[in-house]
Amino acid sequence: MVPMAEIFEIDKSGKIVIPKSLRDKLGISGKTKFILTEGGSYYSNRSTLKRLLEG
Known part of the structure; x- marks a missing residue:
């Protein structure tokens, strides 16, 4: 599966x-x-992601 890229806006x-x-x-x-x-x-x-999420 090819990663999807999108551009999003930030609201006020x-x-x-x-x-x-x-x-x-x-x-x-x-x-x-x-x-x-x-x-x-x-x-x-996954261990890197878990560590990042736990802060």
């Missing part, structure tokens, strides 16, 4: 806006968690 209150059609397509709900990385870094190792 600083929230990232994901279009409803895309949320529905990907099954994104209010409980979905995302990892935002700086400079295009991507972490695929």
Whole structure:
């Protein structure tokens, strides 16, 4: 599966806006968690992701 890339807007209150059609397509709900990385870094190792999420 090829990773998907999208450009999103940030609203006036600083929230990232994901279009409803895309949320529905990907099954994104209010409980979905995302990892935002700086400079295009991507972490695929589960232990690394867990450590990042635990802060």
